[in-house]
Amino acid sequence: MASVAVNGLKLGTTSQAYLEGKAVSDTKVLISDLCRQFYNLGWVSGTGGSITIKVHDDSIPKPEQLVVMSPSGVQKERMVPEDMYVLSPNGSVLCTPSPKPYPHKPPKCSDCGPLFMKITHMEMIKGIKGHGYYDELVVPIIENTAYEYELTESLAKAIEAYPKTTAVLVRNHGIYIWGDSWINAKTQAECYHYLFEAAIKLHQLGLDPTTPNHGPIKQNVKGVSGSGICRNISVNAGTAASDNKFEPSRRCIVLDIEGTTTPISFVTDVLFPYARDNVGRHLSATYDTEETQDDIKLLRFQVQEDLEKGVAGAVPIPSDDAGKEEVVQALVANVDSMIKADRKITALKQLQGHIWRTGFEKNELTGVVFDDVPEALKKWHDSGIKVYIYSSGSRLAQRLIFGNSNYGDLREYLSGFFDTTVGNKRESSSYAEIVQSVGVDKPSEVLFVTDVFQEAVAAKAAGLGVTVSIRPGNGALPENHGFMTITSFLEI
Structure with a gap:
């Protein structure tokens, strides 16, 4: 980390100690941990620009507390504390991360100020009235007060500055959502917690919580004990074998493109x-x-x-x-x-x-996927299984194929994209890196589907489950290759 003076002003002894102290260091660690968790939980993917936390230190007056901000251009799952920027209360940069060796791009501080956060491409954004998955919600951030009624003036100013917003985040308190009146979403969420817990227990007992008479639930979810304790509610995504047996359940499926999803x-x-x-x-x-x-x-x-x-x-x-x-x-x-x-x-x-x-x-290109792909992606997505793409093509190219396919935009069913920046597809270390990124407890919880024998061998060596895709035009496999094969994703 390289410290810099701002506008010729040198930091005082106390401020320098604060800048290099434990509070700032802990905040950097917190942001990097949060970024990885956001990615692993499937909440937010992509880069980590402008994720911001105010550094709390009781010995520093609130107006003088520093701000830590994540850089733009670094993937959330690979964020480390050393990547963080440290800003003054007025937004001036005090510390910048040291650049990494080429070909890594130099770090960049986001142009977004830490006065609001922007949310888009999140599944649960639809819970806020008038917003969908692709919409952008701007949430102003204001300081907390001793009593809720004292927030009125700050809330009014936030709405005046961001007239289209439907939510305001109060530091160290919660989110207020605008409906017919301002609702404290923190209190609201506590109520939903108990309702959600009750719904899960009904589900475990084989009852449908959505019907008044609690009729029998249609979908059979494995791993739920009769005692009412949920041990594992993941849905089986194993591969069918010739004797109709299945491999252990999977939490994630990683798909190749060429010869697997696409001709x-x-x-x-x-x-x-x-x-x-x-x-x-x-x-x-x-x-x-x-x-x-x-x-x-x-x-x-x-x-x-x-x-x-x-x-x-x-x-x-x-x-x-x-x-x-x-x-x-x-x-x-x-x-x-x-x-x-x-x-x-x-x-x-x-x-x-x-x-x-x-x-x-320019509409000169349209992505192509096999006919069974959209149905399978939707089925896995609805079952709670995270699906990722790993291809030698860039992540941009992957998004283009699935975002502009012959079956429309399929990206809503995909949780992330991996390319050769994680490593060569024929090296087992690449798959070990992917396992770390998707956040499973063990490699066997990930199923990799490919048409290339050498890739299958590398993934198996890393401990992943492997299935080989047999599609028209694919190359022949070696005899006695030892891998399960499919001709359609609907077999998974």
Whole structure:
């Protein structure tokens, strides 16, 4: 962590001790732990920009207490205390995280101030009137007072500043939700807690809590004891074997794309040619943007490594001084060679994702999934099983395929996306990293579905359950491969 003076003002001895003290350190740990928990519980995925907590220290007056903020661009499940920013009460940055080695992007402090929080793409946001999964809810944050009636003025100011909001967060107290009147959601939640507990007990007894006469519940949930104590309410997501036996229940399913959710022909005959045919146009049109310059930097790094290793097809990329046209020409030659060799490298996949994004935006591309995929995804989602994607394609490309598919937007059934930034798909350490990210107690609670034998071997070595997908156009498996196989997701 590098400390900096703000506007030429040096921190006093007391403030410096506070800045480097246990209270600030504990707050950094708290935010990183919360980010990982938010991800593991499936509440919030993506990066952790502007998650903010005020540093509590009784020896520091409230107006002078510091603020810790998570950085923009770091995935929640990989957040660590050293990634945090420390801000002054007025929002000036006092400490910045040290940059990580290339090719990691430099840390960035979010432009969002710690005066409100924005919520979007959350399942339970629909509980707030007028909001759905894709809507954005802005929640102003105000200071707590000794008595609730004293909050009136602050609540009024918050509503005046954010007229479209339906909720205000009071620090260290709870959320107030606007209906016919302001309701303390903390008290409301305590009431719901008892109702929820009663509903679970009725469910355990085989009764349907949604009907007045408590008729028999239709769905059989395994792992519920007759004593009324819920030991495990996860739904069996095992793979069917030829003798109709099932593997142990799974909490998560991780899916490959090519040859598993999507025909290989779509990738090889549609996506790859589109990227190859449009790489020059894309680089020329976006050459000066920050995103494309980052893509070029990553490609330079990869090509230099390829040249040192003598990789076929690698050609030197001239410096920027040579001019835009020469640089683009060399990049096109390298990308074309990489695509023909079907290389699973981040530099290529990141650029392809950006090119495909343009194709989807122009309706020149539409994602393709097998007919059984939407029904299976919905079934698993409704059963409480978290479904993730792990593909060599970038996470952007994955979202594009499932967000713009021949069956519409399927992303609501997916809990997250993994790409080669977690590691090569044929290395067991990559699957161990995924297990850590999805938050299960043991690897066997994760089922990995792929069409590639080497990937199946790597996942099995990491302790995951594995099923091999048999689809039209997929390569042949070795004899006596030892893995369960399916021809449709509906068999799972």
